[in-house]
Amino acid sequence: MHKFTNKTKPLLIFAIAAIFFLFLPNIASACDDTLVLLLTSQNPNSVFSKSIRNFMSSLTTLGTALKYTTKDSYQKELSGVLSAWLNFSQNFMLNPPQEAKNDIEWRKKMTDAGRQIAQIRRNVANKKYEEAHNGVLSLSSYIGVFFEGFGLSDDNKLFVETSAFLVEFEKKLINKQFIQASEDIPAIKTYISKFVELLPETQRESSSTKLSELTVAVQDGINKKTPFAKLDSSVQALKSEFETVRAKIKMNEWFLKE
Secondary structure, three states, X not given: OOOOOOOOHHHHHHHHHHHHHHHOOXXXXXXXXXXXXXXXXXXXXXXXXXXXXXXXXXXXXXXHHXXXXXXXXXXXXXXXXXXXXXXXXXXXXXXXXXXXXXXXXXXXXXXXHHHHHHHHHHHHHOOOHHHHHHHHHHHHHHHHHHHHHHOOOHHHHHHHHHHHHHHHHHHHHHOOOHHHHHHOHHHHXXXXXXXXXXXXXXXXXXXXXXXXXXXXXXXXXXXXXXXXXXHHHHHHHHHHHHHHHHHHHHHHHHHHOX
16 A cells, blocks of 8 residues: 655645545536546646646636626636636746757647637637637647646546547537537547546446446437537536546546555
8 A cells, every 4th residue: 555755735635635536526527627626736836837727727617607608798608717727828938938948849739729719719709609718628628738748647548538539529519519429429439448447346237327328328419419508417417427527537546556
């Protein structure tokens, strides 16, 4: 069993917090900010970790608000995103954090993200809220590129890939691209298998069954061309269950490994 010293206690506390948030239902969230919480758990107090978590949190808030389009103005939520991005880019626009110092694509990634934010801002200003929400989803799935230079473990690479895939899958459903979404179902089943393989044998069957049942529910909705407003609960339940299994995997990795 891992032993935690005074030096590693802050990491232990943050890891417990990460697991707590990862197990929380994420039904209303448009962005997988819990994944960013997990990916920054090794150095949670660094400037990079704090600023990218703050940015993802603000992006989640904007995405959730745009998703339900019940407001006359989204300026407050947009301002939160712009402020968080300004803080992040002031620190890392020209040079990556120490963990990603060898990432030769860093500046391009920052520029690409900045362009996406500018487009979201224009769409909000022009009251093109559906396009703005699509932009938030695209940016959410893009954020994982900032961790590519960190030397991610194989399971964390899988988590980043799966999170981005599920966000793009959701976008297709929002845009009524039922044929394209249906073609993604086999890939979702593959991700289920990969996730389940990372669990202890005693946890595999129950997790596989639940993920599979939720996938069937989503597929049934796709086959019936169910409006996204009705299908959304099934989609979010599937995404949330992937996050729950992800948390179980990390919990076993952090605390149960001999």
